[in-house]
Amino acid sequence: MEKNKLTPWLYLLPAIVFLGAFMVYPLIDVFIYSFEEGYNSASQTYFGVGGYNYSYVLHDPYFLQALKNTFILVIITVPVSTALALVISAGLASVKPLRDLYQTVYFLPYVTNTLAVGLVFMILFKKTPYSDGLINLLINMFGGQSVDFIDGPYWAKMFVLCFYTVWVVMPFKILILTSALASVDRNYYNAAKVDGTSKMRIFTKITLPMISPMIFYLVITGFIGAFKAYSDAVALFGTDLNAAQMNTIVGYIYDMLYGDSGGYPSYASAAAIILFAVVLTITCINLIISKNKVHH
Amino acid sequence: MQNNTDYKKVQKISAQNNRIITGVTYFFLTLWGIVVLFPFYWMVLTSVKEYATYNSEYIPKFFTLTPTFANYTEAFSAVPLGRYFLNTLIFTVVTTALMLIVVIPAAFAFARLEFKGKNFVFILFLSMMMIPNELVVITNFTTITNLGLRNTFSGLIFPSIMSVFYIYLLKENFEQIPDELYYAAKVDGTKDFKYLMKVMLPISKPTVVTITILKVIECWNSYVWPRLITDNPMYFLVSNGIQEIRENGFGRENIPAMMAAVVVISVPLVVLFLMFRKKIMAGVARGGTKG
16 A cells, blocks of 8 residues: 555656756746855855845846847737738638648748758848848849848848747747637628628627637737747847847846856846746736636 | 629629639738748758859849759768757657656656645646746756766756646546546556556557657757757757857858758758648647747
């Protein structure tokens, strides 16, 4: 009998060990780190305990730049990608032939290596001595001036980053929305058709409310994902994001931890906790709004 | 009579409108398809252009009549792309295998076994799903560094194994298997472990395959942890390798060789995707997110 009581824990043991070592312990530790002032990773000593790390991070111009970049990225990419995915999914749902093919193609970016394909975007947008790059030639064709999107003005770099981010997150959103659209009860549509309701009205009065929980799910995960943006930026602008003025909050955390400007786990921890607080706040606001707006 | 022709006219106009709408829909669907596919086309195209040709094209050509595979040889010889590839393969296979070894028994315990505090422990597990990686990566980095495991496979693999979400997914699946099967097996004196291996796993094979594929994708594309934990190119994974190539390899201007490397890195997952298209998309729809 004694043995029987232990058996379930034996099955759980590996999971508990890994969770404990690499999630629970680090979670507690990161809070401790963030309050230890003047931590030295070589000697593992610190001077005192307090909020200095937070104040340092919040006054660091690099962090403020990262914060600004991340917010711009979030505010642009989340609505744009969600709306675009909605339009594309609605289009997909309304056609029959070739739908599978389109769906397959649209999903491709999900399985690609962000770093690798980012390089392709870089060469498409980059202006080099040899060539202005394909996108600039397109711009020239329409009478515009060439812009260096990779090493040029801030808005141009932000544009590429947003464009690439949208490209990367679209597969997931299209997939979720197409399955949500497919699950709407056809009887509603038939009833509306009998009443002679226009297509636009059917979409706004029936389809949208029916799939609104999924839209909100996408908005919430979209916010969380966009706040954690990092590898897209590295793919486009290289690892030295501070120099490119294109750092994100997550990038700032990793730079503090490691790399040329690294070796400050306390600052990294403080920044990580600030990020967590921001994401948590936004998620809560989203949940409150969705409670009032979403049709269940 | 008058009424009848009106009706026909209305029907005709409506059919015409529908055709126009369908046409416009296909146009925009195709447009997005091009936006998605074009970068892939461009990377393959550039990878087969000759270095000299590429650099002499001020206006890049959309096709090439003299494809060359020299860039691929260059990609494998000038930088240790084969090494990165092998590392990623080892990392992916071992991490995914260990993940299954950890996740399957845990899901079994939660789904089938009775023990004190089960619900409490399960809720604790679930709450871990809300913890962002960024919070724990800092300490993990210090832990692995202090253990002297930087630039080792152990350091790469161990912190990457756990996925609470997969325990949850598999548990849900296990619970759908009727209790009667379990009791019948118990009466026959079958051990729990044997029951898990011989009955539950075969029945839940689709879910196991799904989580395996999702984990493989995650491993193949992982960048942040490997970047933190390796600075010796001998242990680089493909993501870090490509970043290294971009910053130091080939001479910065050899774009065709760079694109050849990008193609090589992308092909395995694209092939995997085309093979298991339905499974991957269903699995992701059930709760995968990117990154």
